[in-house]
Amino acid sequence: MTTTQIEKLTHFVNGEKVEGKSGRTGDVYNPSLGVKIAEVPLASTEEVNEAVALAKKGYETWSKISVGKRMDVLRKFRTLLDENTEELALIIGKENGKTIDDAKGEISRALESVDLALSAPHLLKGEHSVNVGGEINAYSVHRPLGVVTCIAPFNFPIMVPVAMSTMAVAVGNAMILKPSEKVPFSALFLSELWAEAGAPAGVWNVVNGDKEAVDALLEHPDVKAVSFVGSTPVAEAIYEKGTKHHKRVQAFGGGKNNMVIMPDADLDAAVNSFVGAAFGAASQRCMAISNAVPVGEQTADAFVAKLTEKIKDLKIGAYDDETADFGALISAESKANVLKALEGAIEEGAVLAADGRNPQVADDKGFYLGATLLDHVTPDMNVYKQEVFGPVRNVVRVNTLEEAIDLINAHEFGNGVTIFTDSGSAARKFTENIEVGMVGVNVPIPIPVGYHNFGGWKRSTFGEGQMFGPDTVRFFTKRKTISERWLDTSYNENKSDFSFPSN
Numbered sequence: 001m002t003t004t005q006i007e008k009l010t011h012f013v014n015g016e017k018v019e020g021k022s023g024r025t026g027d028v029y030n031p032s033l034g035v036k037i038a039e040v041p042l043a044s045t046e047e048v049n050e051a052v053a054l055a056k057k058g059y060e061t062w063s064k065i066s067v068g069k070r071m072d073v074l075r076k077f078r079t080l081l082d083e084n085t086e087e088l089a090l091i092i093g094k095e096n097g098k099t100i101d102d103a104k105g106e107i108s109r110a111l112e113s114v115d116l117a118l119s120a121p122h123l124l125k126g127e128h129s130v131n132v133g134g135e136i137n138a139y140s141v142h143r144p145l146g147v148v149t150c151i152a153p154f155n156f157p158i159m160v161p162v163a164m165s166t167m168a169v170a171v172g173n174a175m176i177l178k179p180s181e182k183v184p185f186s187a188l189f190l191s192e193l194w195a196e197a198g199a200p201a202g203v204w205n206v207v208n209g210d211k212e213a214v215d216a217l218l219e220h221p222d223v224k225a226v227s228f229v230g231s232t233p234v235a236e237a238i239y240e241k242g243t244k245h246h247k248r249v250q251a252f253g254g255g256k257n258n259m260v261i262m263p264d265a266d267l268d269a270a271v272n273s274f275v276g277a278a279f280g281a282a283s284q285r286c287m288a289i290s291n292a293v294p295v296g297e298q299t300a301d302a303f304v305a306k307l308t309e310k311i312k313d314l315k316i317g318a319y320d321d322e323t324a325d326f327g328a329l330i331s332a333e334s335k336a337n338v339l340k341a342l343e344g345a346i347e348e349g350a351v352l353a354a355d356g357r358n359p360q361v362a363d364d365k366g367f368y369l370g371a372t373l374l375d376h377v378t379p380d381m382n383v384y385k386q387e388v389f390g391p392v393r394n395v396v397r398v399n400t401l402e403e404a405i406d407l408i409n410a411h412e413f414g415n416g417v418t419i420f421t422d423s424g425s426a427a428r429k430f431t432e433n434i435e436v437g438m439v440g441v442n443v444p445i446p447i448p449v450g451y452h453n454f455g456g457w458k459r460s461t462f463g464e465g466q467m468f469g470p471d472t473v474r475f476f477t478k479r480k481t482i483s484e485r486w487l488d489t490s491y492n493e494n495k496s497d498f499s500f501p502s503n
Contacts, residue, residue: 007038009038009039012191012205014054015202016201020041022041026208029367030094030095032094032319034332043212044213045215048220051176051205052176054202058200062199068121074120077199078118081110085104088103090320092106095184095186096186097319097329097366098327106157117170120473124142134485136484138484142478144477145478146173147174147176147224148226151227151238154180157180163454165177175203175205219245221246225249228249229467230251231254243463248475253286255286255287255413256384257415258293259292259293259418259420260418261292263298273444289418289445295404304373316370326391339369341386346374350374350375356371357370371391373395405434411458435457436457453468453469
């Protein structure tokens, strides 16, 4: 395991490490041990303003570099990210608590986003029309916005920042990443890779901080776009403040994702899928399955019986324990909040089918909580209404597929959902009528691959565009349409035309 020596971290601005000036710091913990391992500087408004000014200079250079040269940097960055997977997975595990295998899976998904960004030369192509009227040609081009920022969460220290930022850089913007102050090591490691790949000074920057830094980025007139991932209340606040200051904003919030299990489903496959999708990464995923929704009492009883037996075999452990299925929660506060939600659900009448409050862990000083299952959860319970970011999962029983669809559609969140069934007609009815942004059929977690768009519906997403996929180009560029005419030298136009232009 790692030592408990306290590291003093920095920002990364204009191509180099920069010491914090505010005098304020945040504590960084190793969740597996429950010990403080670092202090991260929390930027002041003045420090953010300095970073934006330097990023603006970086943009002025980077945006004029040919797209081919930019792709050279991206290819080197991808190679370095791939080559450093082992080291980076250890960093993620140390500061986040997730297992090494889970961290490697995250890095693999991050590489998909870089692969998509390498197609920027194709995705940036505009449109061209010849002789639209009066010997005029019309064409459109994509132009970068300028300085843009990504505000990233703790639960995916690499995948989300890379997915949010790489296309933004590829199309010519300068990036300021504000990572979660709980996981700064990963962001600073990414900075080293960008520098080694040849990104010019000011193109890639990391500003660590809390609300003061976020507000400064949202208010700064030279920050043109904001991409955010986090909880729904914060996502909504980011969207409202960012748009108030005339920025393009995409803010991805929480989810309450459901797995519907039909009577004809392969029950063993459904149970195995639910366990991984519900409890992986200690359930600290916005796409984690929160609710099992078995259709019919017989299906529900059989599903719960198999699931509780499966839960007994799960092992919780440190990030570098190769036998662990999942690791610790991110903080003591997070663990306390999950326990509070669990105890409230029991008070409201939920049945405790599997109790993970006292897991057997080699080092019990970490922020551990075992897999917990609540049965007979109803829609009026807080544990159903609210996102619980920890390994407390629900079974919500329904009688028909129609009831399941209505139940899911009535919830304020619409992030992800999946159905397990052998019936094509049931699957089609479900996919056509469900009001959720990402839908799976016999798929545990319906998160799209990097070249398809990611985004929920309803109060799971605020603002423009989606993460991953071709929408990233549209979000991080603006369209310019040009109409031009080159007249023959013999042409003589000797009068003005006051009518509205037409062909």
